[in-house]
Amino acid sequence: MTVPLEYFVIVAAALFMTGAVGFLIRRNLLVLLMSIELMLNAVNLTLVAFNRQHVGGHAGQIFTFFIIAIAAAEAAVGLAIVLAFFRLRSTVRSDDADLLRN
């Protein structure tokens, strides 16, 4: 008997909550982007685990493939925005991103 499905889902839920809590409590833009990557990874793990239960097709794995591609694009554009913001304000704190305030 293999490791049951629930264990994988619990690990994925714990990973997702770690990422979400990190996104809420941290203010460093780089750490925020890393927390987003954590959450995307947790969702990927859930998709792959459920696809393992329904072995008739590969829908979950295909979804995961596309999510990985989109996460890579998101990281590239997000880090470019962080660099542009740093050039403007010389900081990476998300609280200082108030250029449009007032």
Added chain:
Amino acid sequence: MNKLELAFFGLCSVIALLGAIVTVGAKNPIRGAMGLLSTIIGIAGLYLMLAAEFLAAIQLLVYAGAVVILFLFVIMLLGPSAQSKRDARGAVARYVGAAALLVSGLGAMALVMRTQPSTPTALPAVPPQFGTIESIGHELFSTALVPFELSGALLLVAVIGAVAVARGKQVDPTLLPAADAKPAQTPSPTARTAGQTKEARS
């Protein structure tokens, strides 16, 4: 349940969860990137357990090989200012929000666990060709062909957009009047002080 499989599962999930906690909690972003790397490696191990060999390889190639390296490059470019200073402004609201999210998440998990049958769901046997490159590639180029091509277009747009955003304003340094005025100006105070000291000495 196979002891060895359970041990591998425990190892991978502990690596992933510890990495996630380091990512979120580390003060230094480089340590955070290393934590993200460990999470990614742990999840790749879990993919291997779930008979997704192709995705495990993609995970290591794309995440560990590209995304984490990109993070490290940006941290290197920012230098010491990548580590933002801690201050208490609005900290209470953020921590209360995070605690509320944690409580609701744990509550949802507990509710789901209560509706589950007491015996855990056993996974079915893996058919041959499940999760291999051949079968995923076949599906990718037949049923998922349109999104596959669109993701190629998305990556192209992301590359161009990242370069356009990160490049900033490019100024030719030879056109700046300050560029050739500066080297002429900067030696003068030192020359003056040198002259003064020479005068004082004489």
